[in-house]
Amino acid sequence: MSMDLRVGFIGGGAMAEAIVAGIVQGTVSPSDIYVSDHKEARCQQLAEQYGIHASVGADSFIGNVDVLFLAVKPQVADKAIAEVRDKVGSKTLILSIVAGLTLDVLEASFAEQPVVRIMPNTPLSVGAGMSAFACGTRAGRTEAAVVSELLSAAGRAVEVAESAMDAVTGLSxxxxxxxxxxxxxxxxxxxxxxxxxxxxxxxxxxxxxxxxxxxxxxxxxxxxxxxxxxxxxxxxxxxxxxxxxxxxxxxxxxxxxxxxxxxxxxxxx
Ligand SMILES: NC(=O)c1ccc[n+]([C@@H]2O[C@H](COP(=O)([O-])OP(=O)(O)OC[C@H]3O[C@@H](n4cnc5c(N)ncnc54)[C@H](OP(=O)(O)O)[C@@H]3O)[C@@H](O)[C@H]2O)c1
Missing domain, CATH: 1.10.3730.10 (ProC C-terminal domain-like)
Structure with missing residues (x-):
């Protein structure tokens, strides 16, 4: 069953593609998926392969998505957040897969939005990922259910306390x-x-x-x-x-x- 959600991605790398590949198969309509990546060629490839919107820069969609994945490498996460934090809607659910980026930092960066921290693993790329997620203080049961359904499109998902994230990293x-x-x-x-x-x-x-x-x-x-x-x-x-x-x-x-x-x-x- 398709979720009536507009989903954006900052960063169109391997992990973002794995999630897109999962959710386009019946969870979210391709026309409701937007990816921003630095490279034009990468955007074209993603748009052609999955029938989604992909662009260099997020301005065309950032104020208009229900869910926004942060899917960039940890060393460039600050810069990526600075580019979008003032443009993203106040109710947009922020989902970070950036390794090591804590809920405290995410909540300080996005002052109004609900945030969720996710630790996926590479089998996500073949639809058999194992993702654990921890909800911030503004993310309730509705948000947790949305995260769970999105991640389950490319494997399995389990909710944990943020204090368990190091153990999740060590295991899955x-x-x-x-x-x-x-x-x-x-x-x-x-x-x-x-x-x-x-x-x-x-x-x-x-x-x-x-x-x-x-x-x-x-x-x-x-x-x-x-x-x-x-x-x-x-x-x-x-x-x-x-x-x-x-x-x-x-x-x-x-x-x-x-x-x-x-x-x-x-x-x-
Ligand atoms: N791979 C794993 O096993 C794994 C597991 C768990 C968690 N993670 C986390 O998942 C995140 C993404 O990993 P990945 O392997 O998918 O990385 P990746 O392949 O490097 O993809 C990130 C993409 O985002 C682009 N980008 C960087 N800054 C941007 C910005 N401000 N706006 C738009 N696009 C931007 C990069 O372009 P340029 O390269 O041109 O800058 C690159 O194409 C990382 O934080 C990683 O810690 C990965």
């Missing part, structure tokens, strides 16, 4: 890299066991995808699902024993904690 933000490493290592194992590389990588990636889908769709605890495929004295328990002996579980816990701590440190700078 950095997590795709952990899983790429896991898939690569499983593929190496397959090659070591005699498989061709292409087949090994396909087997590894689809196995990770399928296992994740089972967790999400059955709602069963991962331990229960693991137990269901682990027969007494069988092959699976032989493999699991090695992973437990080598500390895979502890390594993954430590990886999430290390990335969370790093995010906290970077946030203080």
């Amino acid at each position: 933000g950095s997590g795709p890299a952990y899983v790429f490493l896991l898939i690569d290592a499983l593929s190496d194992g397959g090659v070591a066991a005699g498989l061709k590389r292409d087949a090994a990588t396909l087997l590894a990636a689809q196995t990770v995808y399928g296992a994740a889908k089972m967790v999400l769709e059955t709602g069963k605890h991962p331990d229960v699902l693991r137990d269901q495929v682990t027969s007494p004295a069988g092959t699976t328990i032989a493999g699991v024993r090695v992973l437990e002996n080598r500390g895979l579980r502890g390594a993954l816990i430590d990886a999430v904690l290390a990335a969370t701590e790093k995010s906290r440190e970077l946030g203080k700078k």
